[in-house]
Amino acid sequence: MSAGVVVAGAGQAGFQLAASLREGGFRDPITLVGDEAALPYQRPPLSKAYLAGKTDQEGLFLRPPGFFAEHAVAHRPGLRAVAIDRDARRLQLSDGTDLPYDHLVLATGARNRPLPVPGAELAGVRQLRGLADADALKESLATARAIVVVGAGFIGLEFAAVAAARGLPVTVIEAAERPMARAVSSEMGAFFRRAHAAMGVRFAFGAGVTAIVGRDGRAAGVALADGRELAADLILVGIGVLPNRELAAEAGLPAEDGVRVDAFLATPDPAISAIGDCARFPIPFARGLTPDGTVRIESVQNAIDQGRCLAARLTGKPASYGALPWFWSDQGPHKLQIAGLSGPGDASVVRGTGDAFSVFRFRDGHLSAVESVARAGDHMIARRLLTAGTPLTPDQAADPDFDLKGLALRRP
Numbered sequence: 340m341s342a343g344v345v346v347a348g349a350g351q352a353g354f355q356l357a358a359s360l361r362e363g364g365f366r367d368p369i370t371l372v373g374d375e376a377a378l379p380y381q382r383p384p385l386s387k388a389y390l391a392g393k394t395d396q397e398g399l400f401l402r403p404p405g406f407f408a409e410h411a412v413a414h415r416p417g418l419r420a421v422a423i424d425r426d427a428r429r430l431q432l433s434d435g436t437d438l439p440y441d442h443l444v445l446a447t448g449a450r451n452r453p454l455p456v457p458g459a460e461l462a463g464v465r466q467l468r469g470l471a472d473a474d475a476l477k478e479s480l481a482t483a484r485a486i487v488v489v490g491a492g493f494i495g496l497e498f499a500a501v502a503a504a505r506g507l508p509v510t511v512i513e514a515a516e517r518p519m520a521r522a523v524s525s526e527m528g529a530f531f532r533r534a535h536a537a538m539g540v541r542f543a544f545g546a547g548v549t550a551i552v553g554r555d556g557r558a559a560g561v562a563l564a565d566g567r568e569l570a571a572d573l574i575l576v577g578i579g580v581l582p583n584r585e586l587a588a589e590a591g592l593p594a595e596d597g598v599r600v601d602a603f604l605a606t607p608d609p610a611i612s613a614i615g616d617c618a619r620f621p622i623p624f625a626r627g628l629t630p631d632g633t634v635r636i637e638s639v640q641n642a643i644d645q646g647r648c649l650a651a652r653l654t655g656k657p658a659s660y661g662a663l664p665w666f667w668s669d670q671g672p673h674k675l676q677i678a679g680l681s682g683p684g685d686a687s688v689v690r691g692t693g694d695a696f697s698v699f700r701f702r703d704g705h706l707s708a709v710e711s712v713a714r715a716g717d718h719m720i721a722r723r724l725l726t727a728g729t730p731l732t733p734d735q736a737a738d739p740d741f742d743l744k745g746l747a748l749r750r751p
């Protein structure tokens with residue numbers, strides 16, 4: 340009997356691959372190995388609706404429990420993949436057993452970057468990635484009196500908005516000079532800085548944390564490099580993630596900053612592929628962004644589209660991966676939508692004003708990304724323009740009378 344497909348990692352990407360394989364008529368066994376206890380679930384609500392108590396655990400599940408038996412997907416929760424025997428095509432698991440595979444999919448995701456300062460292990464210091472983290476954070480939030488958030492990225496700002504909405508004092512410490520510097524323009528960063536200030540959030544930019552100060556075994560404050568100490572009984576650290584690349588690297592696969600795959604999401608071992616947050620892959624949208632045109636993308640869209648793309652290859656319909664990257668973030672009353680991939684050097688053109696505007700980004704004269712707030716129409720237009728590669732000049736983007744929609748709907 341065929342050993343089928345074994346998926347290491349039961350997050351959004353791993354789950355999507357399994358679901359899409361069955362949709363594509365794949366008949367061999369599928370085993371989904373995940374180190375978390377819960378059924379595969381959505382992560383985006385963890386820092387938003389789930390934390391705010393607006394949805395429960397069941398509301399997060401990607402499919403109801405019956406799905407797995409019905410579609411003959413063996414979900415093995417609470418197990419880690421610990422080593423790959425590539426010669427024997429077997430995946431070793433944390434309970435001492437192993438699984439044979441015809442094809443192994445690495446969908447191992449990423450983990451939070453730890454804050455490398457004394458006191459980071461104290462009670463009251465939290466991170467947020469999985470359901471267990473969210474439950475612990477929710478519990479801390481219920482009794483918190485003063486909050487410090489380290490990192491003004493997506494996690495930090497989404498959490499700061501939820502905490503501020505409860506009337507709690509929140510200060511965000513950020514190493515860079517502006518929020519979300521990795522992901523958005525300085526114009527969009529400035530908008531969100533003002534928006535959070537209006538919600539009552541305080542900021543310290545260009546700031547370094549030197550220690551978490553403890554009292555009676557619990558976090559009581561944060562010491563900054565400039566000598567200040569901020570009192571806090573809840574400290575959320577959201578300083579980015581590290582790809583879970585070790586399983587691949589220890590098996591001799593290239594995996595410096597993410598598991599290296601080609602345009603078909605294949606590693607150099609034809610029996611092993613990688614998808615989702617852990618994968619580093621080439622994509623035309625990254626041209627001019629990174630030296631070799633490869634990226635790792637930490638987003639739901641990427642996890643889903645890569646799961647689908649690989650499932651198509653494994654069911655006999657190979658295609659290179661080229662889905663347009665897009666993202667969103669809910670921060671208080673504001674929804675940020677991003678289409679495309681921009682870098683810090685990309686030029687910016689603002690369209691719209693006040694609380695409803697988009698920033699069109701250009702790299703080497705070509706549209707690279709569009710960031711929108713309260714301009715859902717711009718976002719959808721941007722997706723079409725970027726997907727089709729329709730030329731747009733910075734002057735056209737800047738002209739409020741220019742018919743962007745007409746351009747996007749025009750047939751090539």
Ligand SMILES: NC(=O)c1ccc[n+]([C@@H]2O[C@H](COP(=O)([O-])OP(=O)(O)OC[C@H]3O[C@@H](n4cnc5c(N)ncnc54)[C@H](O)[C@@H]3O)[C@@H](O)[C@H]2O)c1
Pocket residue numbers: 386489490491492493494495497512513514515518519520521546547548576577578579580637638666667668669
């Ligand atoms: N809406 C969304 O798309 C969304 C929401 C939540 C989380 N996520 C994902 O979750 C992951 C984690 O999010 P994140 O917010 O931790 O990462 P991030 O990369 O978005 O932001 C990390 C921030 O921390 C800052 N930083 C790094 N080291 C620091 C230090 N020592 N002191 C102070 N600041 C420091 C960085 O400059 C950056 O602004 C990412 O993959 C993110 O894309 C996405």
